[in-house]
Amino acid sequence: MTSIVIPAHNEGQVIGRLLDSLLVEAAPDEIDIVVVCNGCTDDTAQVAALRGSAVRVLESPVPSKHAALRLGDEHARGFPRVYVDADVVLATSDVRALTAALGDPAGVLATAPERELPLTGCAWRVRAYYRVWQRLPAVREGLFGRGVIAVSEAGYRRLAALPPLMADDLAASLAFAPDERRVVREARVVVHPPRTWPDLIRRRVRAATSTTQLEQQQQQTPGDAPAPTARTSKADLGKLLRADPRLIPAVLVFLAAAVTARRQSRKAVTAQDFGTWLRDESSRQG
Template sequence: MTSVVIPAHNEAPVLGRLLSGLLGDARPGEFDVVVVANGCTDETESVARAHGVRVLSTPVPSKREALRLGDREARGFPRLYVDADVTVSTAGVRALVARLGGPGTLLAAAPERDLALAGRPWAVRAYYAIWTRLPHVRTGLFGRGVIAVTEAGNDRIRALPPVMADDLAASLAFGEDERTVVAEARAGIQTPRTFADLLRRRVRAATSVSELERETGPGGPSARTSLGDLVRIAAREPWLLPAAAVFASVTVLARRRARRAVRAGDYTTWLRDESSRAPGS
């Protein structure tokens, strides 16, 4: 049995969309789905129960705690960790499971990203035009909202320190020969609908990367974007130079705004992008 753990904090507007796609063509008993409603004040639990999945509840509004609880109650492997605000189909889950079910050293897999960019401001679209071309973004498992692991892979990520950038830490925990991106699986991801929400996301990312680097120490794995990355993209595709300028500006501004949280050691304030959870997103 494949287990799917979904941490959900006030995700009533989007959780049904995920569960409908995930379970749409599933056979009875094929997936063991556990939704962990953490600190919810909306109808998240009711939405989950309406889809016939197991529901756990905790008053603690913490994704880390939700993942821990879900992991404890999940029954099978491969095991998927899925963000409530993305979409993935039954076929996509099966494709991930198939890649981890054969012989070899693969411990973790994630789907390709389908970014929703229609109707977004030019600056948001420009940012993602560069972000999706970065080497570590193209091959990493983070920023996809879905990670599937074998039992050995689960042991690996459970040994990681509790950090805000949990998907980035999980991605960096596996070598290139231990992880893969599965083209046959697609994750639908809502991008920010406003520039302000994009910046909020990037401030959170900058803060969480700093926390991860603090935990791993000097010389540890990192996924920071370098100036060289931008130069190489612009050299290959010169028409992206304006987009590279937007990306660089957002990155610098986000890192500056993250400094206060980093100096204070505040790695718990979650700057959530509510625009991507609006009805119709």
Template structure:
């Protein structure tokens, strides 16, 4: 398969419909449930769905192709999410543009709610759905961690950590110049001011959390590493020259001690869970040191437990 070649699909080039871009790397176990949710209840050619199989060594492309001509499959040998998103953009045909991770579940009605939020009058340029985190099968420490994480202001209000970001044409132009970053969803979220982004309460995405403590720490090490890369990029951008339109301090989604204290004051019963949360944060910080020092922002520590059936 030549890179960028569309394997299946029939949507006409002039149909003004939302485009859904799904980067997928070895996601044969998860991709089918996402595609089935998108296709069920949607009309023919209501959505332009593009799956970009990047560096796959499994049957991801076959799983996508089995869904028929409503899904276009693009293959590339390069195992890179950033390159997959770029390639997906070259094949996508419409706006709003919705980027969806292959391991989440989003339905057709949720896509409609996201596009409606972007089409409505106002300043909103980017939107994301509410999260649903099914905790069945997760260890008690994982459940405790997410009891805290889900209550953090930055997590509630930001577009990151949802596996889905939808953008208008103007919003897409805003992020087009972003460099390759591990924290692509965090960088995209921070590219928009509070009035320009929206968490759409009528849309919902199912994001499966890691089931084990070990897999949670792997995921948090990746988050700590990617956040360090983003902050280094922000610092370099500031050093390159002053920008009168930029804020004095770059936007951040870091959790502070004050955030955790506020949670405990509001809900004292959360204190044991906050201790677990801090333990995870410290373990992630230690685990990320080597990668940050070596500037290794390419190694993707993947959580496999959340991909189990």
């Protein structure tokens, strides 16, 4: 049986659409869904419980995604295991495609779906930013930024050994070598982007802060090989522009967002504050 663990902090507005999408095609006893409501002050638990016995709801007073994932693991019944953010939309058919790829004899330990970003209604600078972001090699090939990662039992042991980090999805992606992870083209997840420039910047500040935390952790455990990274280089942007010079305005917007986020993240990094979660509310609105 495939277990799906969904950490949820105040996701009452959106978790219903995810659960409905997962349940509509599911056969009896095909999937085991565990929703872990962590530090919620809204109706997340009640909304999830309305889906009936197919969804088991746990509640924790601690508003921690890492703690919620581990609590969900304690109650999950089987493997493969799929971790899903509450604010995305994923169907059972996509779960099937993700878990099928984990049985590949090539030794794939972790999979994630292709992402779909509905940008209608987003500010023009947000659309410009994602026009570049979606083309970056690390973004196309990595498992992060999708809100979904599926692992085999061996892959789960790799994730369970990771320390609690703000950049949990990036750390999870980098925990697997390129030949151990796969983006499954037959599976898709809808990831709702921020609609406004300030909300995009909040997301990027969080990303810049959490990436720095991950790099600090990597420096504490040095190895013979350079630590893997997903940072965007000048070479990455240069290659995009050579391939399509029409991207120049979008690249300028991308750089503006990156510089702004890096500057605003300095205070948190200096204070070693890796627990303040700058949340984008615009993507959670109907």
